[in-house]
Amino acid sequence: MPPVWYKSAPYRSRAVIDPRGVLADFGVTLPDDVELRVWDSTAEIRYLVVPERPGQTDGWTEEELATLVTRDSMIGTGRALTPAQRPRAPS
Amino acid sequence: MNGVHDMGGMQNFGPVVPEAGEPRFHAAWERRAFALTLAMGGARVWNLDQSRAARESLPPAQYLASSYYQIWLDGLIKLMLERGLITREELAEGRMHEPPVPIPNVVTADKVTAALARGSPTERPLAGAARFRVGDAVRTRVLNTPTHTRLPRYCRGKRGTVTMTHGAHVFADANARGQGEPQWLYTVRFEGSELWGSDTSAAAVHVDCWEPYLEAG
Numbered sequence: 001m002p003p004v005w006y007k008s009a010p011y012r013s014r015a016v017i018d019p020r021g022v023l024a025d026f027g028v029t030l031p032d033d034v035e036l037r038v039w040d041s042t043a044e045i046r047y048l049v050v051p052e053r054p055g056q057t058d059g060w061t062e063e064e065l066a067t068l069v070t071r072d073s074m075i076g077t078g079r080a081l082t083p084a085q086r087p088r089a090p091s
Numbered sequence: 092m093n094g095v096h097d098m099g100g101m102q103n104f105g106p107v108v109p110e111a112g113e114p115r116f117h118a119a120w121e122r123r124a125f126a127l128t129l130a131m132g133g134a135r136v137w138n139l140d141q142s143r144a145a146r147e148s149l150p151p152a153q154y155l156a157s158s159y160y161q162i163w164l165d166g167l168i169k170l171m172l173e174r175g176l177i178t179r180e181e182l183a184e185g186r187m188h189e190p191p192v193p194i195p196n197v198v199t200a201d202k203v204t205a206a207l208a209r210g211s212p213t214e215r216p217l218a219g220a221a222r223f224r225v226g227d228a229v230r231t232r233v234l235n236t237p238t239h240t241r242l243p244r245y246c247r248g249k250r251g252t253v254t255m256t257h258g259a260h261v262f263a264d265a266n267a268r269g270q271g272e273p274q275w276l277y278t279v280r281f282e283g284s285e286l287w288g289s290d291t292s293a294a295a296v297h298v299d300c301w302e303p304y305l306e307a308g
Contacts, residue, residue, distance in 0.1 A: 003113045007159050010108070013101040016245060020292035025107040035294040040099065042241040043276055043299035044213040045257055 006075075016040055026077050039076075049073065051080035092237060093244060095154050096147040100245040100287070121160040128163050133198035133206055137170055140267035144239035145169045215273035217259030221302070223277060227253045228308035231279070231300065239267030242304045245286055246296070250308045251279040254297065262301050274301040 005011050015022050019036045023029070030036075039047045051073040057065060067086055072078035098104070116122045132142060146154075146166035154162060171177045174192075181188050198206060223229060233248040234240065241263045255278035262274040279300045283293040 001115050003109070004117075004159065005107050005109050008107065009098060009101075009104040009155070010106055013098040013104045014107070016099040016243075016293065016296050017102075017287050017290075018292050022107055026109060036292060038293050038296040039278075040243065040296055040298050042243065043257075043260060043263065043301070044211075045276070045278070045299055 023077065026072070028078055049076040054080050054082045056083045092144075092147055092239060093235060094147045095151040097244050099243045116160070117158075120164075121158075124160045124164040124167070128167050129203075129207075130198045131167060131171070133196060133202075135195040136174055136176065138266055138269075139211065140239055140261075140263045141269070142166060142170060143263075144267045145173075147239065213261040214257075215259050215261060217273050217275065221256055221259075221275040221277075223253050223256075223275075223302070223305065223307075225253050225256060229253055229277075229279060229300075229305045230308035231304050232306055234304065236264060238264070240264045242300065243298065246279075246281055246298050249281050249285050251281040251285070251298075252308075253277045254280045257299070260301070262303065264301070264303070274303055276301050277305070279305070 010025075011022065016038050019038050020030070023036075041047060051069055053065065054068060057068070068081040068083070070078060070081060073080045116125070128142070132139070137145075146162050149157075149162065149165055149169070153165070157165065168177075168182065172179065172182070176192050176194070178189060228250065229252070230250050231242060231247050234242060235247075236242075257276040257278070259273040260276045262272060265272055265274075277300050278297050280295050280297050282295055283291045286296055287293070
């Protein structure tokens, strides 16, 4: 199930006209030269974002990279985790 | 319908507020309203687009003042009243007065998991060829459909470019009227400036458009 914010009037009204402002509400600030493209899924097709690969991940396996992917990074309201933000693997 | 549900581009709703822990429900009745709506959807007395139409055609002031699941519950009540599955007296008293109306399908607990996993694919076979191809310049028609439509107000009469084709799918506008004919479905890219002028931070907005929404641009 989607989180409540995804179904709320603020998100539904603003994502298509001011995505940079919506990202700021999530604490995500991107450089001005990063172009923002919105996908409004008006039919039954659903989209997910393949997040940009973070730095410091040369030589990582697919499984290791997957640990950096969050739900929000696939919605497009956040970036993938950096290696430093990665949750610690169970030992 | 040009209803308040079609709020893309409206301003002054305030910031998006993520919640810690993201609780799915905020009261026990919300869980029940959600389950009831899914169960009655599975009864096949109405389709998905008819249930959307019921929610969207609630009185505008009521819609905007209601929580998400309150809208679901009010939409469900409306559908059940319209189709004679409950009466106003039964609703008011919480007791059955009339014998139950037969329904095409009863979603019992043992069927729920499989039904949810199966989903409701909308792709359909359609003879002939799609009118547009990737790269084609198109313009959305200026439509003010009084019944359910999925063409947002913010992208009517706007020029765009087809970026994806998806085959033919159940056409929501017709499905909401109980007519099932599929239509070709496209993803159309609109430049932010085409939709909003300079008052936007979107470089582009992609919208899924069925062929009846489009003309050659």
